[in-house]
Amino acid sequence: MPQPKKRAARKLLSQHAWITLDGGFAARHCLVQDISASGAKITMDDDASQLPGIIRMAFARDARTGRSCQVVWRCGKSAGIKFI
Template identity: 90%
Template sequence: MPQPKKRASRKLLSQHAWITLAGGFAARHCLVEDISASGARITLDEDASQLPGVIRMAFARDARTGRSCQVVWRRGKSAGVKFL
């Protein structure tokens, strides 16, 4: 029987970051609650249901930096992202 996949270990972070939408504009503030090698949990100032499927997240407001992410779940003002 194959071993069940283990989730990457998450590290509590509570660090401010910015997400940008396609085209690199409309930077929005978020808080990275926890992070792992494969993804993160973020909290927004608004309802996360409005997030598109793919975003870019950076710890600096500079849109040229950061990582592309796929939004994998949304609950209220929180969302889970997987790094692409």
């Protein structure tokens, strides 16, 4: 029987960040609620259902920095992202 996947340890963070959409042209503010080596939970000012499947997240507003992420779930103003 295969072993269940173990989630990476999450660290509560509550730090401001920016996500970029549309090839880096539209920066939107978000709050990183918690983070792990594999992903994070973010909260936005707007409904997270409008997020595309792939985004870039950075802790600075500079769109040339950051990490590519896949949105794996959305609920209200929150979303779960996986670093890719």
